[in-house]
Amino acid sequence: MSLKYEVKTSNKLGRYLVAAKDLRAGERILSDQPFVLGPNSDTSLVCFNCYLPLISKFLVCKNCGLAPICPGDGCPEHSAKWHNQHECDFFRNLKLNKGTSPMTMVQNVGSLLVLRALLKQNNNPLEWKIFLELESHLDRRRESSVWEYYDNTVKFIQSLGLLENGQNQDLVQQICAAIDVNSFEVRGPPIPAIGCAEVLRGVYLQAALLAHDCVANTHMSINDNNVLVCHASTDIKKGEPIYYNYTDPLKGTVVRQQHLMIGKYFQCTCSRCSDITEMDTFMSSAICPSCKTGYMSKAGESWICRSCKKESEHSVIGHKVQCCSDKLEVINKKDEKELEEYIKYVSLVLAPNHYLLLDAKQRLAGVLRDIINREPRPTKKVMRRKIELCKELLPVLETLSPGICRIKAITLYELHATIVQLAKKLFDAREITASVFVDELLSAEIHLKLALEMLVIEPGNSPEGELCAKALEEYRALKLTIAKVLDSIHAEGKVYEITEISEQVTLHPEID
Structure with missing residues (x-):
């Protein structure tokens, strides 16, 4: 199979991927095994071997005597096994030479992903080198609260004697940063019969090079073997950048920009972010109080109506939008009546496709679906309303997430x-x-x-x-x-x- 992409470099995007040939929608571009995969830094206790949540009790690995693992019959037969021989030998040496206890591992489960990444420098030096080349924005994190947040992880790694030969705590911070900036969310294994699972993070070295655009041309999925598969969501011409959307397409520009700045340390300048109408969806716009029919979009520190061209101060329109946002936070999002009342109320203030309205409509559609599936004779009114909500959402999705x-x-x-x-x-x-x-x-x-x-x-x-x-x-x-x-x-x-x-x-x- 010929390679579907090639790596380019630019001042704006750094290293990024472009199509090496014309790609059709639905065509597989790449598949990628995780360099490292594990729990979040704020995780509850999980099995070190299969990542199942450990709710009430656990055993420790009989070989190393340190790693918490599933009790009873052990890990599910078909689950991935992450506590490998190399790690087990390392843990056994820690127990023998440093007297490390299982509770130390339990208390530092949030640092497990960083530890496993660091162990790669010896057992997979080639991938380790590629991992260290990933963007980390380390200098921007240095004096921030994020740097302090990972101080316990640094101390934990130091206590294991892993920072030797001139290495310092910046290496641990760099690992933490590279994981934060480049990881993908991965669905952890669910507990049988209960269904609850931890959300894991995985670093995929090929997929990490995908540039961001708020209107992506790829579709990403991760299978039960934790393999990431990237497909073209639309046709991509040879030489065009291959984009992935790091944000939620159904959020407004301000929310998306905040997410990117906090988590990825850059400001997006894509065509959608540069357009105050968000590609004529008006997802962040309000109804003009002057002409009552046009939509006002924020431009700089003021709001401008697309129809009558009137301007309004941010303190006026911005306050109204914030009130709508605050109200959505406090309503019961599983109650049909409350959602309908919210939609009716904010429709007097917000443009029809405002992301707050779309959020409420999505939730209402879910509530109505449950009613239809639960009731033996759901009413025609409920079904018609659900159809209406789906039809309102689809044109927006087609514009902002074209193709697959x-x-x-x-x-x-x-x-x-x-x-x-x-x-x-x-x-x-x-x-x-x-x-x-x-x-x-x-x-x-x-x-x-x-x-x-x-x-x-x-x-x-x-x-x-x-x-x-x-x-x-x-x-x-x-x-x-x-x-x-x-x-x-x-x-x-x-x-x-x-x-x-x-x-x-x-x-x-x-x-x-």
Whole structure:
């Protein structure tokens, strides 16, 4: 297989990846094993071998006598094993020569990822060298609270005798920084029958070189073997940068910039961040109090209406937006009535696609989904409202996350499911004809096929992969239902013409 990317260097992006050939949407660009993977710095206790949460009790590794591991029958059979022989030998020497106790390891589980990265310098010097070349922004962290936060990790590493041959505490701080700046969130193994799991962090040396853009052209997934797979989410021309979005696309520019500055130490200047309308989505805009129809966007220290060009001080509009944000923080986000009241209230102040409104609408759609699935006879009103919410979210996602997008795929699936449920309810009650019923089912089929086209590249045993398997079964059932209704129409001597709309989307297998 020919290499899909090459590494370039620039003053703005540092080292970054560009397409070495034309890439199609859905094409796999790279797959990457973790250089190091482990718990967060503020984690609760996890098994050092498989990263399962250790809730009430644990054993210690019988070989080294230090590493906390799963009690009873031990780690699940098919889980990854991270407490390797090299580490076990190191821990055994610590216990024999320094008298280190298991409780020392328990108390410093938040430093385990840093420790395992440092141990790589001896057992994998090539990858260790590449890791040290990753961006760390060490100088910007030096006098900050983050530097002090990792002081305990430095002391822990020093106590193990790992900083020798002229090495100093800056090396530990550099490791901490490289992990903070370059790691990806990884779903840890869930406790059987309970489901709770720790969120882990993994450093992937190839993927760490992906440049950021708030409108990305890649889709990232991490499978149960902790392998990161990067696909093109849109077509990418040869020589174009390969971008990944480090932020939440459904947050406004100010929130995204804060996230990038705090966690990644840079200010984004992408086309979306440079546009006060956020690509005409107005995700951070408010309704103009002067003309009542235009949207005001923040430009510098003032707000400007796109329609009437009136300006307003930040202290006025900014205060209104902040009130909307504060209110969202305190409402019960699992209560249908409270969410509806919030949406009604802030819709008088915020642009329709403001990220606070979209947040509330997403949450409301989830609440309505649970009601529909829970109630034996959900009302038509509830189903219509859920359909409306999904349709409001999709155009924004299409603009800000074009092509393959996990949130978009789930929204399309939810939209299809509710259209089918509502159409069946109306048809059974004889409120719509068989022809209208087929129209609705064909509409749902389009949404489902689009969702499948995106979900098909997800890891099979991830939640999205499981949704893909479920969606495939529902697709087959939907095709059978459409065929049966058409047969009944034809049996009555009527004719139904299938429009081309149901054939507009075709499924493509993953391109390797």
